[in-house]
Amino acid sequence: MIANVKDKAVIVGIGNTTFSKDSGVSELSLAVQAVKAAIDDAGLKPSDIDGMATFTMDNNDEIEVARALGVGELTFYGRSHYGGGAATSCLHQATMAIATGMAETVVVYRALNGRSGHRFSGGVAGDITTADAIHWGWYMPYGLLTPASWVAMFTQRWMHNTGVSKDALFEVAHSTRVYGANNPAAFFYGRNFDRAEYDAARMIADPLQLFDCCQESDGGSAVIVTTPERARDLKQPGVSVLGVAQCAADNQEQMTSFYREEFAGIPEMETAAKNVYAMSGLSVDDIDAAVIYDAFSPIVLWQLEAWGFCGYGESGDFVKDGALRTDGRLPTNTHGGQLSEAYIHGVNGIVEATRLVRGTSVNQPAKTVNHALVTSGVGIPTGGAILGKMD
């Protein structure tokens, strides 16, 4: 059993920038806007921040964000690697720093010009010889160099193994877009979407079509995490981290773990799930709503299986009767997800999971949300967290 940090850290502030396809500002500007919005939401001052956690992939140095905001002294800064796998890893870092007393109030942030600047769809390239660059070199010469193509390779085999069809992928794509259509901050706000449009959209990497893929986005998201003692005095109802874990599984590569005995699965998420449940003392039946990392539609299905909402290969049946919708078993990605709100590498998902527990989602389910699951990207070292109301 890993260490238990249940109820040691509380989310007290959340902030998003406007999401767009061309922000017209620097990534640093987006980062400080998002962090400032989260600080304001919490009713704190920039100088209350003494720790920062972000992605290795983020281009905004902690000290630049701190200086621009007027944060002053930092006693903790830690970065998490592996692309979208870092989303809840940053929360994990923040929680550990607070639980150990290395910092009192930590901001988790991620900001990127993911559409107007460097685009993930542009693929990987490079002439550096780090272990990471050499890893991509086994795929680049063959043209297997975009996130969609890597995920497609897993999807093809998973669909072959399980018999799950595009109907299930469509249900994920559709349910999140219905949520997005009702979210003024989402790219899909006010937009109709149906099966005919889904089927007619261009193929990206077989079997993934356009609407199986997330939005390339410019924007930033941030959450403020602090101690329970501090949280009680602040403006918002505290949202406690009941469990959080990260995991890199055996024989792991970054997006290309093709060398496992059976590679159509996400064992790293299964381990993270087991540890989060153990830490929180909760089980799958206690989860009321979820924000499940959705860079691509099929990865939501695999995570439903990894977190035990259904067995391997059963997620198609699980979602087909509307389980992910607002009145379903597990309202999921109620902000529209990264498929239709914006792709802020999962940190906008932590923002939404916090809202679900506060009861302030734009698509708030009618039932009480005591426990919300939020996860990081898959195909990579990953993790997740369960959030709940602070006692």
Added chain:
Amino acid sequence: MTTDEQKAIESEIYAFIGQEVYPPTPAADDINEAMIRQWAEIMGDNNPAYLDKDWAAKSIRGTTISPPAMMYVWGQEGFQVTKGRALNAMSNLVSVFDKHGYTGVLGTNVKQEYFKEVNPGDNVTIEMIIDNISERKTTGRGTGYFFETLSTFTDQRGEKVGTQRFKVLKFIPQEQPSAVATEDKLDVPTRIASPRGHDNKWWWEACDDGKVLIQRCKSCQTLRHPPRPMCGECQSMEWDSIESTLDGEILSHTEIHHPKIPGYQYPLVCAVIKLAEGTNFVANIIGCSPSEVHIGMKVKGVLEQVDEKTMLPQFYPA
């Protein structure tokens, strides 16, 4: 450049607009199968309409045709061009550009239009004029002018076969003038190569030499791919390698549709292949329609030069 200099060159070059480069000139050889065969082989164009008489006899045309894109080929001078060409309006125009410092040359586009099919035994006549010259432009290569020739092709009956517009940029080279001074230095994009470091250089060098190797632990004989500095089973850092037979079976696959990256040939299929030796390997599947690729398919790999710079294993249906 001053306005006076600009005026000076423009007064000279614009006088060439409309001038004849070649008067109507019949090709030295009639359209013939030998040249069509060579052209089709080089282009890799296996259209049976060009050379398969039996097929053509049953087609709506009833006979073979010359590849339309060959119309410019029939009037080429051949080996005698190595002794030099007679001066004409185009070479004179180029001399004017060169004299004013516009020594860079870049063929920017060719546009052909086809009106009529021609057959073996027909004869193509070409005539060419300087059709237009642009105003002064600033381009990525440097400041210059685009000029466009218009070639018109007719058959022996005087009927129009097609036209070709060829646009050329003459410009003042800005940097590395030698690199852009001739048309044959244009870079053709190639596939993105793997970086090569201590742990993988040996593998890619063997690939360059036509071999796919699999790293093997010298201590416990475990095979591992991709290569790593240490054996995960026994922690030995001693290793050698075996050569793969490249017999394999597809475990998963995807056809890459979007985005299309320069330097890659589409349709493009990538697959995870279980090699007969037991390790998994990612490569392209070629030699069949993408729709025929399936999980469980047996494949056989061959080392191939896929572009000017890249040797790669390519897998075919076994």
